[in-house]
Amino acid sequence: xxxxxxxxxxxxxxxxxxxxxxxxxxxxxxxxxxxxxxxxxxxxxxxxxxxxxxxxxxxxxxxxxxxxxxxxxxxxxxxxxxxxxxxxxxxxxxxxxxxxxxxxxxxxxxxxxxxxxxxxxxxxxxxxxxxxxxxxxxxxxxxxxxxxxxxxxxxxxxxxxxxxxxxxxxxxxxxxxxxxxxxxxxxxxxxxxxxxxxxxxxxxxxxxxxxxxxxxxxxxxxxxxx
Ligand SMILES: *Cc1c(COP(=O)(O)O)cnc(C)c1O
Numbered sequence: 737x738x739x740x741x742x743x744x745x746x747x748x749x750x751x752x753x754x755x756x757x758x759x760x761x762x763x764x765x766x767x768x769x770x771x772x773x774x775x776x777x778x779x780x781x782x783x784x785x786x787x788x789x790x791x792x793x794x795x796x797x798x799x800x801x802x803x804x805x806x807x808x809x810x811x812x813x814x815x816x817x818x819x820x821x822x823x824x825x826x827x828x829x830x831x832x833x834x835x836x837x838x839x840x841x842x843x844x845x846x847x848x849x850x851x852x853x854x855x856x857x858x859x860x861x862x863x864x865x866x867x868x869x870x871x872x873x874x875x876x877x878x879x880x881x882x883x884x885x886x887x888x889x890x891x892x893x894x895x896x897x898x899x900x901x902x903x904x905x906x907x908x909x910x911x912x913x914x915x916x917x918x919x920x921x922x923x924x925x926x927x928x929x930x931x932x933x934x935x936x937x938x939x940x941x942x943x944x945x946x947x948x949x950x951x952x953x954x955x956x957x958x959x960x961x962x
Contacts, residue, residue, distance in 0.1 A: 738781055738784070738785065740778070740781035740782055740784075740785055740956075741781075741784070741785035741786075743955070743956050744767075744769075744782060744785045744786065744787055744956065745785075747767060747939075747952055747955055747956060748767060750939060750940075751765050751767060751939065751943065751950065754939060754940045754943035754944065755943060757940070757944070758943055758944045760943065764948060765943050765947055765948055765949070765950060766789060766948065766949050766950075767787065767789065767949075767950060767952060768789045768790070768791045768813055768815075768932075768949050768950065768951045768952065769782050769787050769789065769790050769791065769952065769953075769956050769957075770790075770791040770792075770793075770815065770935075770951050770952060770953030770956070770957075771790050771791065771792060771801070771953070771957060772791070772792050772793040772794055772797070772798075772815075772816070772953065772960070773794075773797070773960045773961070774957045774960075775801075776801045776804040776805055778957050779801065779805060779808075779810070780805070780808070782956065782957075783808055783810065788809065788810060788811055789810075789811045789813060789949075790810055790811070790812060790813065791812075791813040791814075791815045791834070791951055791953075792812065792813070792814060792815065792816070793814075793815055793816025793817075794816060795814075795816070795822050795825060795826065798812070798814070798829070799825065799829060802829055811831045811832070812829065812830045812831050812832070813830065813831065813832040813833070813834060814826050814830045814832065814833045814834065814835065815834045815835055815897070815932075815951060816835060817835060817837075817871060818833070818835055818836070818837065818841050820840065820841065820844060823841060823844040823845050823848055824844075824848045826845065827844075827845045827848040827849040827850075827856060828848070828849075828850065828853075830856070831856075831857060832856070832857040832858070832859075832894075833845065833856060833857070833858045833859070834858075834859045834861065834897040834932045834949075834951075835859075835861045835871075835897060836858045836859065836860050836861060836885070837860075837861040837863075837871040837872045837873065838871075838873075839881060839884055839885070842858065842884070842885045842888055842891060843888065845858065845888075845890075845891060846888035846889070846890045846891050847890075849890035849891065851890070854892075855889070855890050855891055855892040856890060856891050856892065857891075857892050857894050857930075858885065858891050858892065858893055858894065859893075859894055859895050859896050859897040859930055859932050860872075860873055860878070860881055860882070860885065860893070860895075860896050860897070861873065861896070861897045861898070861899075862874075862875065862878060862896050862897070862898050862916055864898040864900050864912040864913075864915065864916050865900045865901040865912055867901060870899070872898075872899075875915070875916070875919055878896075878919055878920075878923075879923060882923060882925065882928070886925075893927070893928065894927075894928070894929070894930035895920065895928045895929060895930030895931055895932065895948070896916060896920060896928070896930070896931060896932065897932035897933075898912060898913065898916055898932070898933055899935075900912035900913070900938075902937065902938075903938070904937075906940070906941055909938040909941035909942070910941045910944060910945050913931075913933050913934075913941065913942055913945035913946065913947070914945045916931075916933075917931060917933075917945055917946040929948065930948050930949060931946050931947050931948045931949070932947070932948075932949045932951060933945065933946065933947035933948075933949075933950070934947045934950040934951065935950070935951055935952060935953070935954075936952050936953060936954045936955035936956075939952070
């Protein structure tokens with residue numbers, strides 16, 4: 737077994753344990769392997785260990801890797817900040833976008849998603865810790881944003897993504913996810929069933945609070961210099 741396979745097995749075991757501890761169904765949480773800044777060779781190793789969902793944050797880098805890996809059946813997720821001039825290529829080359837942080841970006845992705853492709857799966861990024869420096873919708877903007885994005889027919893609104901302020905205390909880690917999960921449930925839209933919550937450092941708390949996709953980079957591929 738390769739080192740990469742061992743790491744994937746370990747994280748999947750951690751996810752299964754967290755699901756069980758939270759009384760969640762087995763495999764109700766998916767692992768998204770965040771491969772930003774890592775070479776295509778690392779993705780291949782993870783792929784060979786069974787991983788199919790990969791997340792990227794930097795468009796140009798992602799496009800180069802996608803070209804190299806075009807013969808692999810990979811589901812690509814864009815999770816990084818989105819400038820307007822990047823939407824065309826994101827709409828063309830990804831299956832999911834987790835980081836839709838403004839209506840303008842949703843509209844552009846919708847216009848630019850080719851009609852022959854299935855609708856682009858999107859999550860709204862929510863600025864759950866109210867950090868002025870962070871992008872995303874505020875909680876009180878969420879209902880209106882859901883309303884507007886739901887009308888865009890080349891997009892499929894799946895749920896929300898959050899990157900809370902880092903905390904080491906378990907209870908502090910839970911809080912923002914709890915708040916956002918409740919806010920979505922309150923909207924009473926069962927089709928919003930994707931909660932892109934949790935990274936290497938707060939996976940257990942995120943799963944306890946309803947995560948359905950954890951985005952793991954460091955714990956899988958090692959540390960980055962970004
Ligand atoms: C980089 C990144 C991750 C992965 O973070 P790790 O701490 O390396 O697991 C998750 N989500 C987003 C949005 C990221 O940009």
